[in-house]
Amino acid sequence: MEAIVNHIKYTLSHSTFYSAKKSEFASVYNDNFTVKDFQKLPFTTKDEFSLNNDLFLAVDKNKVAEYSTTSGTSGTPVTVYLTKKDLNRLAKNEYDSLKLMGFTSKDIFQLMTTIDKQFMAGLAYYLGVQKLNAGIIRVGPGVIESQLKSILTYQPTALIAVPSFIISLINYAKQNAIDLNQTSVKSIVCIGEPIRKQDFSLNILGDKITSEWNVELFSTYASTEIGVAFSECKMHQGNHVNDDLAFVEVINETSDQPVKEGEIGEIVVTPLKTTGTPLIRYKTGDLAKAYYKKCACGKTSLRIGPIVGRKNQMIKFRGTTIYPNAIFDVLENFPEIQLYKVEISKDEFENDQIRILISTQNELLINDLNKKLKSKLKVTPQISFVEKEKLYNLVHTSKSRKPCKIEFI
Numbered sequence: 534m535e536a537i538v539n540h541i542k543y544t545l546s547h548s549t550f551y552s553a554k555k556s557e558f559a560s561v562y563n564d565n566f567t568v569k570d571f572q573k574l575p576f577t578t579k580d581e582f583s584l585n586n587d588l589f590l591a592v593d594k595n596k597v598a599e600y601s602t603t604s605g606t607s608g609t610p611v612t613v614y615l616t617k618k619d620l621n622r623l624a625k626n627e628y629d630s631l632k633l634m635g636f637t638s639k640d641i642f643q644l645m646t647t648i649d650k651q652f653m654a655g656l657a658y659y660l661g662v663q664k665l666n667a668g669i670i671r672v673g674p675g676v677i678e679s680q681l682k683s684i685l686t687y688q689p690t691a692l693i694a695v696p697s698f699i700i701s702l703i704n705y706a707k708q709n710a711i712d713l714n715q716t717s718v719k720s721i722v723c724i725g726e727p728i729r730k731q732d733f734s735l736n737i738l739g740d741k742i743t744s745e746w747n748v749e750l751f752s753t754y755a756s757t758e759i760g761v762a763f764s765e766c767k768m769h770q771g772n773h774v775n776d777d778l779a780f781v782e783v784i785n786e787t788s789d790q791p792v793k794e795g796e797i798g799e800i801v802v803t804p805l806k807t808t809g810t811p812l813i814r815y816k817t818g819d820l821a822k823a824y825y826k827k828c829a830c831g832k833t834s835l836r837i838g839p840i841v842g843r844k845n846q847m848i849k850f851r852g853t854t855i856y857p858n859a860i861f862d863v864l865e866n867f868p869e870i871q872l873y874k875v876e877i878s879k880d881e882f883e884n885d886q887i888r889i890l891i892s893t894q895n896e897l898l899i900n901d902l903n904k905k906l907k908s909k910l911k912v913t914p915q916i917s918f919v920e921k922e923k924l925y926n927l928v929h930t931s932k933s934r935k936p937c938k939i940e941f942i
């Protein structure tokens with residue numbers, strides 16, 4: 534509790550945004566401030582952060598060591614200011630995460646995501662690996678040939694990568710008669726995409742990787758605003774919250790109260806010990822199940838299940854709620870569908886309409902897809918054909934670092 538109180542006091546006295554709201558935080562100055570009191574404090578929303586970005590800066594500009602960005606709610610990037618202290622905190626978080634996954638100073642990591650373009654994750658992993666006294670090869674994103682060459686030359690033991698890119702790597706290795714199982718890589722730290730189902734078994738993406746390549750996959754959850762990543766331990770039963778660096782709540786959508794064991798709620802994070810852009814009760818918009826029971830690894834920290842979806846991406850379709858990930862799962866079960874995009878729009882009665890864009894006109898396949906969607910999701914979306922090149926440009930837009938698989942229009 535002391536770390537929480539210190540964080541709130543620091544934030545209220547340094548952040549222009551929060552000091553304007555000081556009266557709503559009066560209870561913090563009570564000597565008997567408890568978790569129950571904390572749960573009455575106001576939330577901070579993505580919109581508030583995005584619309585008042587500069588007001589969240591809590592230090593003099595000359596104390597800012599790094600300017601990281603993340604996409605805001607309106608599409609314009611939002612800046613997260615990091616001080617030297619925040620960079621050390623970021624390093625400590627990834628160091629703790631990597632240790633939790635069982636890595637040591639003997640490991641060699643190949644970083645397959647960008648470390649520039651103001652991207653926090655690549656930088657965070659770089660710092661964490663340095664703190665672990667392990668080695669890192671900064672190959673960066675893309676260029677499969679260089680990735681493979683680097684694996685063969687430097688013999689990394691682990692990769693840090695977006696899992697869907699690993700599929701391309703596997704396909705490339707196959708085409709070039711390279712047996713990935715003979716390489717030095719033993720595990721992959723997966724970022725940006727879920728690799729597990731709600732029962733913690735691997736989803737289609739995770740399964741596709743491990744069926745071809747005997748590697749241990751670690752799932753992670755992170756967002757730039759909160760400056761922490763939650764990672765799996767070797768038990769693979771949800772992502773552990775780092776208690777020292779974040780106070781995390783999973784709250785019910787309507788009651789704003791913490792959900793019970795195994796229930797779905799919104800992840801709300803108070804990133805402790807942040808100094809450049811401190812936040813209090815930040816609503817991430819991400820929905821997941823909460824697990825409070827002790828993990829088989831012995832740790833008692835809260836665990837977060839695989840992300841079910843984003844709060845603003847819930848699709849209300851004829852009375853039922855559908856999460857985009859459920860649609861992706863069906864589509865990714867068809868190896869013939871290499872590329873797709875889901876478009877959600879509103880009809881004249883404000884009901885959500887689902888349209889799936891694919892680049893094949895194979896009628897048998899489309900019939901089969903319709904059947905699968907109907908049996909798994911109880912919906913029959915409209916399926917439209919788009920030329921491959923056009924579809925590629927719709928998915929890989931300059932607006933986002935990740936493939937844009939869904940759009941609300």
Ligand SMILES: [Zn+2]
Nearest residue numbers: 766768828830
């Ligand atoms: Zn564990």
